Amino acid sequence: xxxxxxxxxxxxxxxxxxxxxxxxxxxxxxxxxxxxxxxxxxxxxxxxxxxxxxxxxxxxxxxxxxxxxxxxxxxxxxxxxxxxxxxxxxxxxxxxxxxxxxxxxxxxxxxxxxxxxxxxxxxxxxxx
Numbered sequence: 001x002x003x004x005x006x007x008x009x010x011x012x013x014x015x016x017x018x019x020x021x022x023x024x025x026x027x028x029x030x031x032x033x034x035x036x037x038x039x040x041x042x043x044x045x046x047x048x049x050x051x052x053x054x055x056x057x058x059x060x061x062x063x064x065x066x067x068x069x070x071x072x073x074x075x076x077x078x079x080x081x082x083x084x085x086x087x088x089x090x091x092x093x094x095x096x097x098x099x100x101x102x103x104x105x106x107x108x109x110x111x112x113x114x115x116x117x118x119x120x121x122x123x124x125x126x127x128x
Contacts, residue, residue: 002042002049006116009038013112020102020109035108036092043085046119059127067126076122084115 012035054064067076091108094100 002045005038005042005045006119009035009042009112010116012038013109013116016105017109017113020106032092032095032105032108035088035112036096039085039089039092039112043089046080046085063127067122070126072122072125075118075125079118080115080122083111084118087111088115 016035050064050067053060055061066072088108088111091100091104091111095105095108
């Protein structure tokens with residue numbers, strides 16, 4: 001489920017960036033809202049995934065520890081948490097309150113894609 005959600009996030013981020021590249025991008029309110037909800041659901045799924053995996057055995061528990069405090073931790077916290085979750089959720093929440101420009105929407109798209117890649121790398125590095 002986690003990878004499916006991250007696949008949807010990546011696809012939506014790519015669509016957002018493609019739409020922003022069009023000369024008449026128009027209103028992207030629906031896409032902004034979808035991106036926000038996918039970001040929030042991804043954050044919850046990461047927490048759920050880590051809590052479930054930690055309890056499945058000794059090897060899995062060690063992998064979670066490697067992800068949270070070992071070799072993969074810098075990529076996890078900087079890439080997955082900060083770039084992939086905090087930045088898109090914060091800017092998406094702000095976009096619901098006030099209109100943000102296309103440059104900030106592009107930041108949301110790029111940060112989300114970088115966070116998605118960071119998740120794949122960190123999980124592979126931790127051995128999950």
